[in-house]
Amino acid sequence: MLNKNKYCVRFFPVGEGIKGGDAILIELYDTDDNPYVFLIDGGYNKTGESIIAYLKKKYENPVICMMINTHPDKDHLSGLKTILEDKKIEVEEIIMNRPWKDGGLKPEHFKDKRITHNSLADRIKESFSLADEIEQLASNRDIKIKSADRGKELIPGVLTILGPSKSFYKKHLLSSDKTPESYLEEWNKPYVRTTMSEDDYDPQNGIIEWFDEEETSEVNQTSLVILLEVGSEKFLFTGDAGKGALRDAFKYYEDELGGNVKDFTVIQLPHHGSRKNIDPELLKRLAPNSFIISCPPNGVKEGHPSRRLINKILEINPKSKIYVTKEHNFVFHKGVKINASPQRPQEVNKRMDGKPI
Numbered sequence: 001m002l003n004k005n006k007y008c009v010r011f012f013p014v015g016e017g018i019k020g021g022d023a024i025l026i027e028l029y030d031t032d033d034n035p036y037v038f039l040i041d042g043g044y045n046k047t048g049e050s051i052i053a054y055l056k057k058k059y060e061n062p063v064i065c066m067m068i069n070t071h072p073d074k075d076h077l078s079g080l081k082t083i084l085e086d087k088k089i090e091v092e093e094i095i096m097n098r099p100w101k102d103g104g105l106k107p108e109h110f111k112d113k114r115i116t117h118n119s120l121a122d123r124i125k126e127s128f129s130l131a132d133e134i135e136q137l138a139s140n141r142d143i144k145i146k147s148a149d150r151g152k153e154l155i156p157g158v159l160t161i162l163g164p165s166k167s168f169y170k171k172h173l174l175s176s177d178k179t180p181e182s183y184l185e186e187w188n189k190p191y192v193r194t195t196m197s198e199d200d201y202d203p204q205n206g207i208i209e210w211f212d213e214e215e216t217s218e219v220n221q222t223s224l225v226i227l228l229e230v231g232s233e234k235f236l237f238t239g240d241a242g243k244g245a246l247r248d249a250f251k252y253y254e255d256e257l258g259g260n261v262k263d264f265t266v267i268q269l270p271h272h273g274s275r276k277n278i279d280p281e282l283l284k285r286l287a288p289n290s291f292i293i294s295c296p297p298n299g300v301k302e303g304h305p306s307r308r309l310i311n312k313i314l315e316i317n318p319k320s321k322i323y324v325t326k327e328h329n330f331v332f333h334k335g336v337k338i339n340a341s342p343q344r345p346q347e348v349n350k351r352m353d354g355k356p357i
Helices: 043-057 074-084 117-127 129-142 164-172 242-257 281-286 305-316
Strands: 001-012 023-030 037-044 066-067 091-096 144-148 153-155 158-165 196-200 225-230 235-236 265-269 289-294 323-324 330-332 351-356
Touching: 001 225, 023 043, 037 043, 037 074, 043 074, 066 074, 074 129, 117 129, 129 144, 158 242, 164 242, 225 242, 235 330, 242 281, 281 305, 289 330, 305 323, 305 351
Parallel strands: 037 066, 066 091, 091 144, 235 265, 265 289, 289 323
Antiparallel strands: 001 023, 001 330, 023 037, 153 158, 158 225, 196 351, 225 235
16 A cells, blocks of 8 residues: 655756756655655656666666656657666556557548558658657567556556547547648648747736747647646646647546546646646646746747746746756655755746747
């Protein structure tokens, strides 16, 4: 039985310069004080090396009970590959969706009538080559991969997948530029990296304008949204989920599980704090003790994190506590001694990202 009053949730710093990612190590303990390690995403190769070093220093025979990938982008997957290549780290199982296997995609979904079941799988594997490499590594090490189905309790009453649903996942895969041209009107909607102007900000000058037309990529929309419940805390891990994915997960949590999204006490702001992945309507539904952003050291100019988003959160609730990783670990813990310096929450930015150019 797990001791829900002893845990450590560690957000590793990921990336250099403007390139960020996610890597979250969860350490839980049973009532006999035996540790259980879970990993959500692995950042880049260098992040994977940092995770390996941490585990080998702390544990004589490191075991990752469950390795979870939110979605198949390299800033979330690369470090997992690095860890799997180290046979001194035991991995018991992997939870991840493989688009060629779990998307429910069939040749009849696509306009190119030459596509067969086999050629479709090959084309999708080529588009998601790193995920394919993960599958091969797992096969070589006899590690079982399980699909990430919504509602699946990875640990009953403790770790639960809130999204995406199978239909949501399939729709956004079909809309992605990573799959062949489909019959969906939204197909191949290109994800355009926008340049943003700079605005001055004075809280006395009225409500911050929001750019509702901005959206994240279709692949980001396929990210897992995961709930961890330990003690009195409810952690929400969001990967790179977009506004649609968050609404879908929130609806499931409230309508099907009987929860209230205001109960989430720690919320990871998705996609390294991008303003494209969340909006004021969603923010107003939330009331966490802390927001956490996994972001690169110098990502501000790229909107990772978005200073407009930080200012908007503080406009909605001036008492909000928002923390960032950048070059440092950020750790939530109870009943576990750690060596970490306290971090000051983010404050209002006098300059912020402006309109997309």
